[in-house]
Amino acid sequence: MKLRLTTVFIVLFFMALRVEAAGVDFRLSSKTAEFSYLTESSSFGYGGADMGFGVFINENDDILTSGSILVSGSSAGDVRALHFGVGAKVYLGFLETITNDNGGALAIGGRVRYVFPASTPLAILFEGFVAPNVVSLADFNGVREFRVALELEVTPSARAYVGYKNLEVELNNGFDYKLDDKAHIGVRFSF
Numbered sequence: 001m002k003l004r005l006t007t008v009f010i011v012l013f014f015m016a017l018r019v020e021a022a023g024v025d026f027r028l029s030s031k032t033a034e035f036s037y038l039t040e041s042s043s044f045g046y047g048g049a050d051m052g053f054g055v056f057i058n059e060n061d062d063i064l065t066s067g068s069i070l071v072s073g074s075s076a077g078d079v080r081a082l083h084f085g086v087g088a089k090v091y092l093g094f095l096e097t098i099t100n101d102n103g104g105a106l107a108i109g110g111r112v113r114y115v116f117p118a119s120t121p122l123a124i125l126f127e128g129f130v131a132p133n134v135v136s137l138a139d140f141n142g143v144r145e146f147r148v149a150l151e152l153e154v155t156p157s158a159r160a161y162v163g164y165k166n167l168e169v170e171l172n173n174g175f176d177y178k179l180d181d182k183a184h185i186g187v188r189f190s191f
Helices: 002-017
Strands: 021-028 032-041 049-058 063-074 082-094 102-116 122-131 136-138 140-155 158-171 176-190
Touching: 021 049, 032 176, 049 082, 049 176, 063 102, 082 122, 082 140, 102 140
Parallel strands: none
Antiparallel strands: 021 032, 021 176, 032 049, 049 063, 063 082, 082 102, 102 122, 102 136, 122 140, 136 140, 140 158, 158 176
């Protein structure tokens, strides 16, 4: 377990050397923890792309790493507080199930975020990614991740949020393994 975790952090560290940080995101629940390193690329489309590298762990010693790219922006209409995003996410996991399943998947998904106009901005966020069997590797037969959160902008560079996340991996043996199905709290810092 320690060797796997060390390998994951070394890989993320060297990936982080290639890009400049735009922020970090810490998310905790009673049985899970997730850390994401966030970057931006202005060379991707009109508004650029948000890229992230993350590590998810839970009390069962499951480790799921991810890399994502999400292009987002406001709609062309009058509602500037409404933001849409589409993108892809790559998962690589080491699961401590009965048979110690390992694998990966490529998911597509999106995000919808609405900022309520107020002196202290509040936002609601819906996010989801799905990977079917055809783009899954090794012991994985699919991945589904859905998240909803209520965010509070504490300062322009810091957000706190409370939310719920469902993260499930379908394994080759037909078993749906839930890594996360809990409420969480988190903070996001932008640089």
